[in-house]
Amino acid sequence: MSDDPRPDLNCRENVERFVDCFYQRLLADEQLAPIFLDVARIDLQVHLPLIKSYWCKLLLGENAYRRHTMNIHRQLHARRSLGSADFERWLNLFCDTLDRSFTGPYSQKARRIAGAIAANMQQGLSI
Numbered sequence: 001m002s003d004d005p006r007p008d009l010n011c012r013e014n015v016e017r018f019v020d021c022f023y024q025r026l027l028a029d030e031q032l033a034p035i036f037l038d039v040a041r042i043d044l045q046v047h048l049p050l051i052k053s054y055w056c057k058l059l060l061g062e063n064a065y066r067r068h069t070m071n072i073h074r075q076l077h078a079r080r081s082l083g084s085a086d087f088e089r090w091l092n093l094f095c096d097t098l099d100r101s102f103t104g105p106y107s108q109k110a111r112r113i114a115g116a117i118a119a120n121m122q123q124g125l126s127i
């Protein structure tokens with residue numbers, strides 16, 4: 001038995017806590033915060049529940065999220081071009097937030113999926 005006190009992303013409550021921690025970091029980040037706050041001007045009350053549902057779908061098989069993420073980033077990229085340094089930073093913050101507070105097979109899966117989708121997105125945007 002492991003005595004690591006960090007939980008896994010194996011239920012909605014933990015996925016929601018992870019997304020809240022990740023966005024605290026994203027929105028305090030000099031490089032990425034302006035993209036969310038000044039370019040997309042996200043409404044956190046709307047955006048965070050979408051992101052939480054997205055990760056609950058990918059990790060837990062929930063069905064609530066049904067939007068076209070690639071198109072949303074394509075539109076964003078047209079307004080403010082995203083570069084590989086932005087994706088690298090996004091992924092570093094994602095993985096570092098995971099490492100600090102979560103561990104286990106679902107956390108590993110989140111890391112793998114995030115890396116694969118980030119790579120896919122960059123390819124789709126010709127970055």
Ligand code: HEM
Binds near residue numbers: 050
């Ligand atoms: C450079 C890296 C990234 C940046 C700067 C970024 C930025 C953003 C911004 C600003 C929005 C809000 C767009 C809007 O509402 O108009 C958004 C939405 C979203 N992003 Fe990203 N993103 C990045 C990478 C990723 C990756 C790799 C994933 C998935 C693994 C992802 C998943 C999502 C999802 C699920 C949404 C919500 C879309 C919706 O409204 O349904 N993003 N992103």
